[in-house]
Amino acid sequence: MALGAVLLAQTPRPGSYKVTIPNTTVSFEMVSIPAGEFQMAPGRKVRLDAFWMMAHEVTWDEYRLFMFATPGDKSVDAVSHPTRPYVEMSFGMGIEGFPAISMTQHAANKYAEWLSVKTGQFYRLPTEAEWEYACRAGTTDDPSELGDYAWYAANSGGKYQKVATKKPNPWGLFDMLGNVMEWTLDGYAPYQPGNETNPWVKGTGPYPHAVRGGSWNDAADKLTCAARVPSDPSWKQQDPQLPKSIWYMTDAQWLGFRLVRPSKVPTDAEKRRYWNNGVEHDEQ
Amino acid sequence: MKNEGTTPERRTFLKTAGAAVAAGFPGIISAQTVTNAIRVGMVGCGGRGSGAASQALAADDYAELTAAGDIDQGQIDQCLSSLKRISKTAGRVKVEADSQYVGLDAFQKVIDSKVDVVILATPPGFRPQHLAAAIGAGKHVFCEKPAGTDAPGVRSVLASTALAEQKNLSLMSGFCWRYNNMIQDTVQQVDSGAIGRVVAYYATYYTSPVKPIPPASTRPAGMSDVEWQIRNWYNFVWLCGDSLVEQAVHSADKIAWVMHDEPPVSCVAVGGRTIPAEGGNIYDHFEVNYIYPNGVRAFLANRQIVNCYNENSDYILGTDGTCTIGRGPQPRIEGKTNWTFSGQQYNMYQREHDVLFAAIRKNTPVNNGKRLATSTMLAIMGRMAAYTGQQVTWDQALNSQEKLVPDHVDWKGSLPVPPRAEPGVTKLG
Numbered sequence: 045m046a047l048g049a050v051l052l053a054q055t056p057r058p059g060s061y062k063v064t065i066p067n068t069t070v071s072f073e074m075v076s077i078p079a080g081e082f083q084m085a086p087g088r089k090v091r092l093d094a095f096w097m098m099a100h101e102v103t104w105d106e107y108r109l110f111m112f113a114t115p116g117d118k119s120v121d122a123v124s125h126p127t128r129p130y131v132e133m134s135f136g137m138g139i140e141g142f143p144a145i146s147m148t149q150h151a152a153n154k155y156a157e158w159l160s161v162k163t164g165q166f167y168r169l170p171t172e173a174e175w176e177y178a179c180r181a182g183t184t185d186d187p188s189e190l191g192d193y194a195w196y197a198a199n200s201g202g203k204y205q206k207v208a209t210k211k212p213n214p215w216g217l218f219d220m221l222g223n224v225m226e227w228t229l230d231g232y233a234p235y236q237p238g239n240e241t242n243p244w245v246k247g248t249g250p251y252p253h254a255v256r257g258g259s260w261n262d263a264a265d266k267l268t269c270a271a272r273v274p275s276d277p278s279w280k281q282q283d284p285q286l287p288k289s290i291w292y293m294t295d296a297q298w299l300g301f302r303l304v305r306p307s308k309v310p311t312d313a314e315k316r317r318y319w320n321n322g323v324e325h326d327e328q
Numbered sequence: 329m330k331n332e333g334t335t336p337e338r339r340t341f342l343k344t345a346g347a348a349v350a351a352g353f354p355g356i357i358s359a360q361t362v363t364n365a366i367r368v369g370m371v372g373c374g375g376r377g378s379g380a381a382s383q384a385l386a387a388d389d390y391a392e393l394t395a396a397g398d399i400d401q402g403q404i405d406q407c408l409s410s411l412k413r414i415s416k417t418a419g420r421v422k423v424e425a426d427s428q429y430v431g432l433d434a435f436q437k438v439i440d441s442k443v444d445v446v447i448l449a450t451p452p453g454f455r456p457q458h459l460a461a462a463i464g465a466g467k468h469v470f471c472e473k474p475a476g477t478d479a480p481g482v483r484s485v486l487a488s489t490a491l492a493e494q495k496n497l498s499l500m501s502g503f504c505w506r507y508n509n510m511i512q513d514t515v516q517q518v519d520s521g522a523i524g525r526v527v528a529y530y531a532t533y534y535t536s537p538v539k540p541i542p543p544a545s546t547r548p549a550g551m552s553d554v555e556w557q558i559r560n561w562y563n564f565v566w567l568c569g570d571s572l573v574e575q576a577v578h579s580a581d582k583i584a585w586v587m588h589d590e591p592p593v594s595c596v597a598v599g600g601r602t603i604p605a606e607g608g609n610i611y612d613h614f615e616v617n618y619i620y621p622n623g624v625r626a627f628l629a630n631r632q633i634v635n636c637y638n639e640n641s642d643y644i645l646g647t648d649g650t651c652t653i654g655r656g657p658q659p660r661i662e663g664k665t666n667w668t669f670s671g672q673q674y675n676m677y678q679r680e681h682d683v684l685f686a687a688i689r690k691n692t693p694v695n696n697g698k699r700l701a702t703s704t705m706l707a708i709m710g711r712m713a714a715y716t717g718q719q720v721t722w723d724q725a726l727n728s729q730e731k732l733v734p735d736h737v738d739w740k741g742s743l744p745v746p747p748r749a750e751p752g753v754t755k756l757g
Binding site: 112128129130131132135136137202203261278281282283284285286287288295297298325 | 374375376378379381382407410411413504534535536538575634635638639640641654655656657658660668673675676677678
């Protein structure tokens with residue numbers, strides 16, 4: 045309580061709020077995440093500034109506005125858009141209210157840029173530390189009743205499920221564990237020893253980046269706030285072309301994302317660094 | 329044919345190399361015991377040809393790409409630079425400037441450039457001619473699907489397949505699902521009776537348009553008919569075969585697989601076009617109803633229109649259950665038997681090349697040219713039924729004399745586009 049009071053004094057904690065994407069009826073909720081620190085690994089305490097995080101994974105309702113955007117909206121025409129996929133990218137698992145899947149990290153970054161231009165607020169993928177901090181939500185343990193909180197192999201019926209249909213975590217975030225794995229902003233690398241503030245390991249190439257949370261396809265032991273998965277070229281092995289698409293991970297039907305909005309708005313140059321993250325091409 | 333003198337010698341060479349490899353795939357050949365290169369030439373350097381070349385190089389530690397042909401130097405350049413970005417195999421991309429061939433005769437120059445394996449990945453209208461030339465010259469071939477766009481082309485592919493067999497050559501088809509372990513396991517379940525007797529097969533291929541043609545007004549002044557058509561090949565029946573033959577043929581091939589590659593008796597079909605054709609002559613939707621000798625029906629539906637319901641699935645209905653492929657990531661069987669694929673799925677494109685290059689190394693040819701031809705014919709037959717509005721038998725289709733691909737294609741030549749087919753008016757050729 046004392047710590048929270050101090051934090052409130054330092055960083056006015058804004059409340060959670062709802063955003064409707066301009067000129068659409070599609071909306072999402074942002075949950076306010078307090079500044080604070082947590083033990084990310086033995087000997088590694090991480091301190092983070094406050095941010096807002098999407099209460100649920102980005103749904104097809106949201107993502108398809110970007111994926112199938114038609115030219116003419118001058119404000120966002122400059123943001124690069126996914127190529128139109130030949131095949132149906134939900135693979136029959138459902139669209140309305142279901143999480144978007146099978147996008148590359150580049151695509152997720154461009155969605156963040158597109159949404160930022162659309163709404164006038166800065167969005168980006170969470171860093172790995174932000175993601176884990178939000179997943180832990182002030183607790184040290186993962187939920188013991190996993191089935192109450194998460195869709196995973198034992199209860200998913202072999203497919204993803206509608207977002208926010210299980211219980212949220214203590215901070216009001218749904219499906220941090222399970223349903224679809226989530227992209228983070230970080231390259232996958234061994235943790236630096238020692239304590240850090242707002243760490244971000246910027247990727248240097250398209251692989252590997254850190255993915256978190258486990259999915260509908262995973263056993264319970266993969267669904268922990270600390271489990272890390274490195275992205276891999278095999279996630280788009282069904283793409284028959286070379287160069288392979290920079291937009292789709294054809295084989296990663298368990299991979300999605302959610303975005304954060306930092307409380308401190310970065311400079312334009314910093315924003316570009318977040319949105320262009322070494323994944324703009326596909327090298328193996 | 330020019331290389332007849334050198335090719336058998338090279339194949340003997342490879343055979344000797346193969347003897348050093350007792351078993352397993354070339355990817356795990358240890359150390360330097362084998363240094364004989366397998367020289368690969370590619371015909372068609374687009375996205376798929378480039379992908380196939382990358383898989384060829386990954387399939388064998390001593391495969392090297394030595395020749396490339398296309399109608400466009402820019403496409404060759406892009407292909408080679410993409411291949412050189414794959415660090416593991418970049419050193420075996422050895423296509424010097426004098427082994428890059430541009431033009432409609434590039435295929436022959438690639439074949440004549442002392443290669444052992446040829447990858448055929450141009451628009452499918454050219455495939456029968458290219459395959460005949462490659463097999464005739466004694467080359468092993470990776471041949472993308474579909475095998476052709478008309479019945480004379482399919483018959484030519486059948487003849488090349490027989491010749492490959494006589495010559496002990498490998499001919500690997502690009503019907504990739506046959507090499508997908510997940511679908512192999514699924515078909516095996518169906519074959520072993522998990523859904524009882526198969527009574528019907530419904531396959532969907534509802535997608536967005538593939539390579540839509542730009543407005544005719546954007547055609548550069550002075551560009552010949554032939555060049556315009558080849559650059560927009562997907563939109564012309566003689567080059568692409570129409571969407572049913574170029575794309576949904578994958579579903580036709582899966583139907584054929586479950587039907588044990590026995591041809592249907594006949595089919596009827598509907599189809600047409602609702603979006604502007606911009607001078608092209610393909611349809612944007614088809615639905616074909618095949619009937620097999622035992623009364624089994626197969627339905628194949630495809631559409632390539634934006635903002636419509638999309639789906640690429642297979643529903644195999646049996647007396648004791650249903651097998652579903654493509655609604656959800658894993659195929660499943662529901663009914664008296666309940667089964668879901670739960671293993672690791674391997675890269676089917678890589679697997680095709682692993683099998684091809686292992687066959688070459690071991691001199692145990694793999695040849696799936698026959699089903700490459702017959703699955704292509706299955707789709708062409710559906711197109712014939714849709715275009716004419718008639719019931720079409722397998723024998724009528726396979727023996728059709730309708731020739732869509734001109735004997736001589738001149739890059740600078742004029743080539744009027746036949747009107748889009750009209751059911752009830754268009755005659756079966």
